Amino acid sequence: MKIFRKNSKFPIGIDISDYNLKLIQINSKGRDSLEIQAISKVTLEKGLINDGDIINKIKVLDALKTLLSKPLKGKVTSREVVACLPETKTYLKLINVEKSPNELSQVIEAEMEKHIPFPIDEIYYDYQIISSDRNSFNVLIGACPKRFVNQYIDILKEAKLSIVGLEIEAIAISRSLIQEEVQKKKKKPQKKNYLVIDMGAKRTSMFVYSQNTPLFTLNLPISGGAVTSKIANFLEIDDKQAEKAKIVCGMDKKKAKGIIRNVLVDTLDEIVDKIEDAIDYFKNHFPDRGEINQIIISGGGSSIKDLENYLQEATSIETIKGDSLINLNNSSPEMQSYFVESYKLKNDFSIADKDSKSLTITQDDRLAFSTAIGLGLRNVFNSKL
Ligand SMILES: Nc1ncnc2c1ncn2[C@@H]1O[C@H](COP(=O)(O)OP(=O)(O)OP(=O)(O)O)[C@@H](O)[C@H]1O
Numbered sequence: 001m002k003i004f005r006k007n008s009k010f011p012i013g014i015d016i017s018d019y020n021l022k023l024i025q026i027n028s029k030g031r032d033s034l035e036i037q038a039i040s041k042v043t044l045e046k047g048l049i050n051d052g053d054i055i056n057k058i059k060v061l062d063a064l065k066t067l068l069s070k071p072l073k074g075k076v077t078s079r080e081v082v083a084c085l086p087e088t089k090t091y092l093k094l095i096n097v098e099k100s101p102n103e104l105s106q107v108i109e110a111e112m113e114k115h116i117p118f119p120i121d122e123i124y125y126d127y128q129i130i131s132s133d134r135n136s137f138n139v140l141i142g143a144c145p146k147r148f149v150n151q152y153i154d155i156l157k158e159a160k161l162s163i164v165g166l167e168i169e170a171i172a173i174s175r176s177l178i179q180e181e182v183q184k185k186k187k188k189p190q191k192k193n194y195l196v197i198d199m200g201a202k203r204t205s206m207f208v209y210s211q212n213t214p215l216f217t218l219n220l221p222i223s224g225g226a227v228t229s230k231i232a233n234f235l236e237i238d239d240k241q242a243e244k245a246k247i248v249c250g251m252d253k254k255k256a257k258g259i260i261r262n263v264l265v266d267t268l269d270e271i272v273d274k275i276e277d278a279i280d281y282f283k284n285h286f287p288d289r290g291e292i293n294q295i296i297i298s299g300g301g302s303s304i305k306d307l308e309n310y311l312q313e314a315t316s317i318e319t320i321k322g323d324s325l326i327n328l329n330n331s332s333p334e335m336q337s338y339f340v341e342s343y344k345l346k347n348d349f350s351i352a353d354k355d356s357k358s359l360t361i362t363q364d365d366r367l368a369f370s371t372a373i374g375l376g377l378r379n380v381f382n383s384k385l
């Protein structure tokens with residue numbers, strides 16, 4: 001029996017990265033019944049977008065049109081969009097601003113210049129007062145150079161989309177992975193501090209989320225793409241095979257003579273170093289907030305089997321894989337199956353171990369959609385920033 005469902009009126013969320021365009025549209029049958037109506041992904045050729053800079057507008061526009069017209073599942077029923085700005089080009093920080101008789105916006109602008117490496121007239125910015133005491137305000141500032149914002153506005157408009165919002169990625173990810181973020185209007189601020197790590201194809205980023213707000217973001221030039229290239233070099237195979245080999249073999253010591261494991265471990269150890277830097281920064285700049293209570297990993301790169309255990313052991317902080325469906329009603333078997341992908345490697349016994357001929361793996365790719373889901377949820381939860 002087919003159940004009739006009214007089409008969603010919520011704006012679509014579009015996550016634009018150097019290698020992928022991803023789309024999610026949420027539908028609701030009431031505040032407590034949120035589901036995914038449409039999911040779409042288009043992988044981009046290399047070089048169309050470089051570090052957030054749209055280099056080949058025509059091809060990216062074509063890819064956007066495919067993203068909208070050929071979803072992997074469901075149907076796209078809105079032309080309104082919430083998109084994210086390129087992570088490496090945005091700035092997000094909670095700053096403390098002294099109360100003064102001057103206009104608050106002027107005081108914030110002056111303070112912002114100390115934190116953002118661009119002149120104020122070259123950026124678009126937004127801010128939100130998070131809390132205040134007798135002498136000062138805690139203000140969350142977000143900024144991005146105008147040049148990039150304008151590129152994203154242009155291309156989305158050319159795809160005949162109407163822009164409802166452009167967001168900083170950490171805000172979108174908080175909305176999909178952290179329950180407190182969507183419950184904050186109902187409940188008192190939680191005292192738990194999270195370090196969220198998003199491991200993507202092009203870069204890894206981290207942010208600390210504390211008392212219902214992200215505090216700061218850090219960007220690291222460590223990427224899933226670089227790991228794939230290293231594997232391709234070591235095994236003398238092309239990037240496509242290396243990508244599948246990485247996913248199929250993972251941290252298994254027996255597969256590919258442990259080469260893939262070694263490359264992954266090198267990269268993870270670099271990430272562990274950066275986690276320590278992020279924690280030091282947090283402790284120095286926000287000394288009253290206590291310890292990081294939990295690390296949440298996200299992004300396609302976090303799909304490595306047992307990665308959470310590896311990081312937990314290395315950092316001694318509880319580490320979990322995020323669940324990007326946590327703020328939706330994710331229990332339907334249909335929705336659970338939406339994100340399952342199968343990766344198959346050509347029979348190559350220099351990569352497989354001797355005892356196992358299995359070169360196919362299925363994995364749940366929902367963590368690669370954390371950003372797109374958070375963007376799709378923006379108007380559902382009517383967030384401010
Ligand atoms: N099982 C796995 N093991 C290791 N890496 C994986 C696995 N599954 C996916 N990946 C990696 O995840 C990356 C893609 O992640 P994701 O889709 O989050 O990136 P992106 O959002 O397109 O890029 P970015 O966020 O860096 O701009 C690829 O490098 C891919 O190889």
Ligand SMILES: [Mg+2]
Binds near residue numbers: 017200201299371
């Ligand atoms: Mg990403």
